[in-house]
Amino acid sequence: MSQEAKKIPITVITGFLGAGKTTLVNYILNEKHGKKIAVIENEFGEIGIDDGLVMETKEEIFEMNNGCICCTVRGDLIRILNKLLKRRGKLDAIMIETTGLANPAPVIQTFFVDEDIKEACVLDAVLTVVDTKHITQHLDEVKPDGVVNEAVQQVAFADKILLNKLDLVTDDQKLEVSKRIKGINKGVEILECIQSRVDLDKLLGINAFSLDKLLAEDPDFLDEGKDHHHHHDHGPAHGQPGHACDAHCHENKDHACDSHCHESKDHACDDHCHDHGHHDEHHAHGHHGHLHHKHDDRVTSVGIQMEGSCDMAKLNEWLSKLLQERGPDLFRSKGILSVAGSNDKHVFQGVHMLLQFSTSSEGAGRPWLEGEKRLNKIVFIGKNLNREELTASFKACIVQA
Ligand SMILES: Nc1nc2c(ncn2[C@@H]2O[C@H](COP(=O)(O)OP(=O)(O)OP(=O)(O)O)[C@@H](O)[C@H]2O)c(=O)[nH]1
Numbered sequence: 001m002s003q004e005a006k007k008i009p010i011t012v013i014t015g016f017l018g019a020g021k022t023t024l025v026n027y028i029l030n031e032k033h034g035k036k037i038a039v040i041e042n043e044f045g046e047i048g049i050d051d052g053l054v055m056e057t058k059e060e061i062f063e064m065n066n067g068c069i070c071c072t073v074r075g076d077l078i079r080i081l082n083k084l085l086k087r088r089g090k091l092d093a094i095m096i097e098t099t100g101l102a103n104p105a106p107v108i109q110t111f112f113v114d115e116d117i118k119e120a121c122v123l124d125a126v127l128t129v130v131d132t133k134h135i136t137q138h139l140d141e142v143k144p145d146g147v148v149n150e151a152v153q154q155v156a157f158a159d160k161i162l163l164n165k166l167d168l169v170t171d172d173q174k175l176e177v178s179k180r181i182k183g184i185n186k187g188v189e190i191l192e193c194i195q196s197r198v199d200l201d202k203l204l205g206i207n208a209f210s211l212d213k214l215l216a217e218d219p220d221f222l223d224e225g226k227d228h229h230h231h232h233d234h235g236p237a238h239g240q241p242g243h244a245c246d247a248h249c250h251e252n253k254d255h256a257c258d259s260h261c262h263e264s265k266d267h268a269c270d271d272h273c274h275d276h277g278h279h280d281e282h283h284a285h286g287h288h289g290h291l292h293h294k295h296d297d298r299v300t301s302v303g304i305q306m307e308g309s310c311d312m313a314k315l316n317e318w319l320s321k322l323l324q325e326r327g328p329d330l331f332r333s334k335g336i337l338s339v340a341g342s343n344d345k346h347v348f349q350g351v352h353m354l355l356q357f358s359t360s361s362e363g364a365g366r367p368w369l370e371g372e373k374r375l376n377k378i379v380f381i382g383k384n385l386n387r388e389e390l391t392a393s394f395k396a397c398i399v400q401a
Contacts, residue, residue: 007122008085009205010094012107015129016138016151017100017332017381018351020164024129024196025097031200035092038084040077042099077107078114085120093204094121100332100381101150101299104128104157105221112211112222125208128158129196132177133168134352137328139180147296155181159208161190162198168354299331302387304378309340309400318397319348319355322390326382327353335378336365340400343367 013021025039077096084094098107104126111123138151155161161181166174178190189208191198214221315337323330333350344359344367360367368374376398380390 007120008088008091008094009124009207010096010111010121011124011204012096012098012104012126013129014098014102014104014107014126014154014157015100015162015164016131016135016154018134018349019100019129019131020162020196021097021100021129023164024127024162025095027196028095028200028203033200033204035204036090037093037095038091040080040094040096042077042097042102077110078117081110081114081117081121085116088120093124103148103150103153105153108157108209108214109222122207123209123211124204125159125206126157127160127162127203128154129162129164130155130177130181131351132163132165132174133354135177136180138331139184143296144298150296152184155184155188157214158185158188159210160203160206161185161188162196163190163192164196165194166192167194298383299381300383300385301379301381302385302390304335304376304391304394306376306391306395306398307374307401308376308398309338309374310346310376310397311399312339312346314397314399315339318393319350322393323350323353323355329384330380330382332381333379335376337376337378338368338374 013024015021025041029037029039081094084091096107098104108123108126110117111121112118135151139149139155141149141151143149163174163178163181169177174192181188181190191202211221319333323333330350330352333348335348337346337348339346342359344361345365347358347360347365349356349358376394378394
């Protein structure tokens with residue numbers, strides 16, 4: 001067996017908020033592939049919810065909720081990978097689910113710049129899940145100067161596209177989105193699907209990632225020095241509502257930059273910088289497109305954790321009204337809730353105006369245990385979110401302490 005063949009294949013699953021990444025992970029884990037797969041989950045939002053939504057399986061799931069995989073927790077990613085690699089013989093594959101707001105480039109770089117990881121793993125493919133109904137508005141979004149459009153980046157770096165949620169669109173809309181995708185990533189293979197269901201042979205062990213292809217388009221792709229150009233404006237600033245500081249957070253006002261750090265708002269491009277095109281879809285893959293990686297700080301998350309049980313009718317009314325009124329700005333909402341009179345966990349999932357309810361009796365997590373503290377957890381991600389208003393209006397749905 002060749003050295004390459006012994007390496008653990010890594011699949012990076014990316015795609016905008018609510019595209020169907022967790023749906024894909026669940027589907028893969030539950031198919032009969034006979035493989036031992038470890039999953040690394042990274043979630044955007046103040047409160048981790050996805051761990052409650054990924055089905056319980058024999059597979060191992062590692063969460064990284066303390067920041068975005070492409071910035072603050074890249075060190076965590078390297079640590080988790082190194083831990084997993086110690087058990088190399090017992091593991092057939094690793095899947096990494098990035099947040100819906102991750103730029104895939106720094107995640108991809110991890111597999112080529114860290115020596116131990118480079119030696120033990122091989123990046124099998126970057127799979128990008130696309131919500132065919134909603135992607136256009138995110139590709140169209142005009143970003144402030146220097147801010148990367150994550151939706152464009154995710155499409156640009158895909159080795160395969162899963163054109164998902166085809167049950168929600170017409171054939172014309174599907175063709176329109178396919179055309180748009182090909183305009184960003186010319187040769188990419190597009191797999192059409194509903195509920196992220198695609199033949200596993202087309203997704204795993206496909207050896208679709210090509211560093212040469214990337215380097216042909218962007219010779220500086222692996223240049224870590226350049227990576228330091230990227231602005232670290234990540235969601236709400238340190239000390240602001242919504243910014244979840246953790247032990248790894250170095251983001252404070254007195255952060256002393258080192259000689260490599262160009263992390264300032266008024267970073268002036270030097271003469272090596274040809275960064276003309278990072279808003280231009282056709283150049284999304286090109287020179288420096290990934291380096292000036294600044295997230296859109298208008299997009300924030302509001303997390304609510306509150307004990308008690310909700311009245312189902314009030315809850316329904318509240319959420320329906322909220323999504324109706326705020327749908328365009330409310331990219332993603334999800335929650336795990338306790339409802340008065342029921343021992344089931346109730347889960348809601350929102351993507352813009354679309355809302356879906358399910359319960360633990362339908363397979364969404366497990367019921368509340370006897371004596372378990374009934375803690376409702378909700379996360380909203382979007383623009384112009386009003387924390388006080390959201391918290392107060394949810395509180396009004398609670399009828400049992
Ligand atoms: N109608 C429809 N809904 C889908 C499809 N695939 C996924 N969904 C729903 O879309 C919602 C979001 O799916 P997830 O798999 O959680 O999306 P995600 O990309 O992991 O979301 P984030 O982790 O928040 O970025 C859920 O309510 C899914 O049930 C599909 O093909 N059609």
